Amino acid sequence: MDNYLSVGKITSAYGVNGEVKVYPLTDHLDRFYDLDYVYIFDDDKRVQYQIESVRFIKNLVLIKFYEVNDRNEAEKLKNKFIKITMDDAVELEEDEYFIKDLIDMKVYTEDKRELGVLKEVLKTGANDVYVVKTDERDILIPAIKDVIKDVDINGKKMIVHLLEGL
Known part of the structure; x- marks a missing residue:
């Protein structure tokens, strides 16, 4: 699990089409536009989710995954962390740290x-x-x-x- 970096935490479902609200855990919000997929761990099982769309409301990110198509499926992801591999991490500036x-x-x-x-x-x-x-x-x-x-x-x-x- 050391090779993964949390970039957000799912706070709730949003709407009825499977979107999730994500509290970002990164200072580089644009990075969500660059991601094709992310990982969510469930009881030590890693599941890859492909990103269909990304948009922002206030200080939250709204993400729609291809694999999640209704509110009930989205609710199951509540309180889960969205992770990426360190290979997909943004390059840090001087005096920036993970x-x-x-x-x-x-x-x-x-x-x-x-x-x-x-x-x-x-x-x-x-x-x-x-x-x-x-x-x-x-x-x-x-x-x-x-x-x-x-x-x-x-x-x-x-x-x-x-x-x-x-």
Whole structure:
């Protein structure tokens, strides 16, 4: 499952013709237009779905799969993640990372003090927020250049500069 990347989560059926509403888990929304097919895992069984159409409403993506033709079939996909292979992933810019590569990364302060482990990335709109689990509590760290000083994907290590109040 490491070779797959979640690009969206199906939130519900939309209409009666089998479309699904998808909450995007990518910053590159145009990428949905470039996909011919995606994968959905159901009890460790991988199923490939061919994309018939893509459109947007507000901050959600509406996707119609050739294999899903009515609301009942679409409802069965609710809360499932839409995945692609890493080969189909967009090329990241400098200082961009896949969330899956950040999860479980150890987080240190600039003076080499271990803060905790990055457990979640919150998408807030303006910037992402990293949830770092410490022994005492969770710390919310904004993912901005003033705070995130170094990210070592291979070493699973992040260096942060804590702003006053964090």
